[in-house]
Amino acid sequence: MHVYIYDEFLNKPKYNRAINRLEIRLTDLGLNGKIIRLGGIKNIKGTIQNEIKLGAKTIIAVGNNQTINKIIGAVIDTEIYSDFQKKTLLGLIPIGNDNSIATSFGINNIDEACNILLARRVEKIDLGLVGNYYFLNQASIQSLGTILHIDDYSLEVMEKGEIKIINLLSDQRETVKSNPHDGRLDILIRTKKRDESFISVKKIKVSNPLEKLVIDDVIEIETPVEIGIMRDKVNVIVGKGRLFD
């Protein structure tokens, strides 16, 4: 059974046409299922986990990066219904802006997303962990003044720029390679002097008293904070054009 989780922002009239098109396409393909609208739901995790308990095999986030962040915890948390959740798949249908996660999985628009759901190509993906938050793509922070503690050493960036802690690439033009199956995070540091650094780690502590860490372009977190990775933690339905092997 498919359960579609519609984000709250999709209640705006400007998304009516997109939603109508989506629902017609899903019906045509025989993929229709239960729809849950996040507007007004306070216990998102409880609601989704209840659906999984009732037999939902695929949870599909309809919206953007923020939607995925809202539901990912419920899909992968194994505290309550572990046997059910191990088999649960995560699907994505991108609508609106900020859809870098869907792009990573090779899902660029509604029609493509529906065809990908039908094809049901599944990949196990690592999941980044920052405190109580999960991330699929990356965490980022301004570089100047940021100190990274890794294993037995620390690393300080002396110039302005950006530090990206990548699990899964979201930009096709990116020159570095990042593998979401290797149980490692790839740290890419680019300064305004066009200086580039690259390190692969299992866990890292990030601290900067002036800047916040941003995960998947959605959630801002104060530092110091530890970032780790959980290997092959989430089963995602992906497209052929995904940005990883």
Add this chain to the structure above:
Amino acid sequence: MFSKENKLEKFKDAETIIGASIKVKGNFQGHGNIIVEGALEGSLKTEANLFIGDKAKVVANIESKDAIINGEVKGNIKIHGYLALGGTAKIYGDIQYTELSVEKGALVNGQFLILTESDKRKDNKKIEDKIDEVEK
């Protein structure tokens, strides 16, 4: 031997790149090729190859398989394979190596020591002991 193309060929699959704006403090250990263009204090060790750029400042004992050094190193250097010192290299410390080439202009304030077969066997023994310790 010291051309940019040569460096890129050998280090195109570098596992770690420490850029010019980066300052590293502590014991840095890697398994793959490492490129250092910035500053590093502590120790630097890899099982693969090491490239130290001409602007790099390293205050550390260094150990690797092959290495190309063009920058400044204050500390002892142990290279199990081939070591190339570029014309801009400044070394303040002893150097142990198996094969060596030194370009005109390189400065070295320290002793050159050839790694003998028995040194290598000792190193291998240490590594095997460490593996045994971990396995226990």
